[in-house]
Amino acid sequence: MTREPKNLIKWVAISVGGLIGVAHIGLLGYVLNPQTKIQQPPTFNIPNGPYSSYRIKAGKDGYEIEYRANDPRVLESERSLNVDQNRRGLFGGGSEKRSEYRRDQYTMDGARNLGGAIDGEGKSAKDIECIVADAGARSQGAMAGSAIAAGVAVPALSSVPYVGWLAGGWALLLGQKAGSELGSQVGQVFNDC
Numbered sequence: 001m002t003r004e005p006k007n008l009i010k011w012v013a014i015s016v017g018g019l020i021g022v023a024h025i026g027l028l029g030y031v032l033n034p035q036t037k038i039q040q041p042p043t044f045n046i047p048n049g050p051y052s053s054y055r056i057k058a059g060k061d062g063y064e065i066e067y068r069a070n071d072p073r074v075l076e077s078e079r080s081l082n083v084d085q086n087r088r089g090l091f092g093g094g095s096e097k098r099s100e101y102r103r104d105q106y107t108m109d110g111a112r113n114l115g116g117a118i119d120g121e122g123k124s125a126k127d128i129e130c131i132v133a134d135a136g137a138r139s140q141g142a143m144a145g146s147a148i149a150a151g152v153a154v155p156a157l158s159s160v161p162y163v164g165w166l167a168g169g170w171a172l173l174l175g176q177k178a179g180s181e182l183g184s185q186v187g188q189v190f191n192d193c
Contacts (some may be wrong), residue, residue, distance in 0.1 A: 075106040130193035137187025138180045145179015146172055 046054050046067055054067040081180055083098040123131075151170035158164040187193070 077104045077106065078102070079104075130188075130191060133187050133191040133193065134184055137183040137191075139183070141183015142176045142180040143185070145182070146176040148179070149175025 027037075035115040042063070044056065044065065046065075048054075048068070049069070052067070052069050054065065056065040057068075079102045081098070081100040083096060085096045106112055149172050153175065154168040157171050160167055
């Protein structure tokens with residue numbers, strides 16, 4: 001009777017060990033075999049218009065996309081004029097030799113590029129005044145916000161163990177950002193922008 005339980009335990013151990021061994025061999029075969037699945041390239045939905053261009057390079061290492069929404073951005077025109085005339089007039093003859101060369105750049109709507117803002121699209125004096133006033137108001141607000149934060153929040157937060165120095169710096173930056181935004185809003189009200 002004592003032989004049967006030992007035999008049974010031995011066969012159960014051999015069976016379980018064999019099952020685990022076969023499972024490991026199957027798993028190693030699955031992991032080490034390269035996948036033969038064909039990978040499909042992704043679909044790119046690039047907006048395409050009359051003046052846009054794009055180039056896609058695909059390889060086994062990845063994809064590279066170069067997209068230009070307005071290509072050509074600048075249209076160019078070149079003209080040359082050569083005049084060689086003999087004039088016969090009331091006081092005698094004369095000759096004229098003239099050579100001109102002109103190269104112009106145009107925008108898409110056909111306006112000639114003069115190197116600055118196109119008429120009607122530049123900023124008015126009021127817009128420029130508002131931009132300058134906003135910059136000054138933001139600067140003053142940032143200084144006031146950081147001064148208030150340095151006087152109120154930083155001393156209280158710097159006493160926090162281990163992270164007080166970090167919390168104090170965050171409070172100072174937060175005060176500066178909030179002061180800048182508030183200064184911008186106040187500057188818009190006072191400057192009618």
